[in-house]
Amino acid sequence: MERWKRAAAALLLGGAGLFAPLGSGNGAQAAVIDTMAPARSHTHTHSHTHTHEGEDEAPETEEERSKLASWSWPEGVPSAERPAKLVIRLRDRDGTPIDGLELSHEKLMHLIVVSKDLASFQHLHPVYEGGGEGGGEFRIPVVFPSGGRYKLFAGFRPTGLNELTRTAEIEVQGPSASGEALAPSESFSASANGVEIALTAAHLMAGMPSSLTFAFRDEQTGKPVRDLEPYLGAIGHVIAISEGAQEMLHVHPVNASASGPQAVFAATFPKGGLYKIWGQFQRGGEGMTVSFVLRVPSQEDG
Numbered sequence: 573m574e575r576w577k578r579a580a581a582a583l584l585l586g587g588a589g590l591f592a593p594l595g596s597g598n599g600a601q602a603a604v605i606d607t608m609a610p611a612r613s614h615t616h617t618h619s620h621t622h623t624h625e626g627e628d629e630a631p632e633t634e635e636e637r638s639k640l641a642s643w644s645w646p647e648g649v650p651s652a653e654r655p656a657k658l659v660i661r662l663r664d665r666d667g668t669p670i671d672g673l674e675l676s677h678e679k680l681m682h683l684i685v686v687s688k689d690l691a692s693f694q695h696l697h698p699v700y701e702g703g704g705e706g707g708g709e710f711r712i713p714v715v716f717p718s719g720g721r722y723k724l725f726a727g728f729r730p731t732g733l734n735e736l737t738r739t740a741e742i743e744v745q746g747p748s749a750s751g752e753a754l755a756p757s758e759s760f761s762a763s764a765n766g767v768e769i770a771l772t773a774a775h776l777m778a779g780m781p782s783s784l785t786f787a788f789r790d791e792q793t794g795k796p797v798r799d800l801e802p803y804l805g806a807i808g809h810v811i812a813i814s815e816g817a818q819e820m821l822h823v824h825p826v827n828a829s830a831s832g833p834q835a836v837f838a839a840t841f842p843k844g845g846l847y848k849i850w851g852q853f854q855r856g857g858e859g860m861t862v863s864f865v866l867r868v869p870s871q872e873d874g
């Protein structure tokens with residue numbers, strides 16, 4: 573079982589120079605995916621409850637729903653282990669590029685890329701290509717570790733609105749990794765960069781505020797770690813994705829400015845079931861990523 577992954581800390585890869593110009597439009601071989609519907613996303617800025625079982629939550633306002641992302645792979649369908657150029661274009665429903673964006677956790681866009689079995693996880697920051705004709709455009713090379721189906725979640729904040737999430741799926745060419753079924757972690761302690769990171773969850777129940785606490789201990793000395801560094805402006809970042817990559821929660825810390833030995837996060841899981849949770853932290857200039865799989869009970873479970 574894969575117990576932890578090293579953070580890919582410096583993920584801002586290059587800039588426009590890595591890309592061929594898009595020219596006058598999408599080439600014949602360009603792969604384009606449009607996501608018209610808002611993702612089912614949850615951020616700390618919303619608090620809401622399910623009214624009907626299975627109903628898509630609709631925390632977004634009408635104006636927010638009009639903010640769309642179109643995804644394209646100008647060099648064609650991605651292949652495993654090769655950088656695939658991704659372009660994400662933000663626009664209003666009427667086609668106007670969205671140029672007014674606010675920083676969220678120090679970035680204009682956060683991109684989470686997971687394989688549908690949640691074995692592979694990447695947290696990337698696409699590069700903003702500015703306004704003008706190609707306004708509202710972000711680019712990033714994405715390297716998929718193997719073939720198969722992936723889901724991408726892009727988070728961004730149009731000026732004056734909440735943070736929005738838009739999603740896409742892509743079938744990556746190449747041999748796919750042997751997909752193991754998602755199962756709850758046997759241990760909620762993992763090791764990264766000489767630090768033992770343990771997760772405990774309290775009030776774990778779908779539809780209710782749960783708290784996720786990561787505790788940090790030096791593996792050599794056993795002492796609590798108190799010198800975590802801010803990662804993207806906070807003690808850490810936690811992302812939770814449901815089995816099958818349907819739901820994503822971008823969870824934010826309660827004690828954002830702390831430096832250890834605990835990082836506490838608040839999350840409301842929309843439904844019961846399995847969730848994979850990635851915690852990303854930084855110490856001594858090095859990123860640390862740990863992941864665990866939790867089963868979130870639903871109130872119907874009794």
Ligand SMILES: [Cu+2]
Nearest residue numbers: 679682683696
């Ligand atoms: Cu990010």
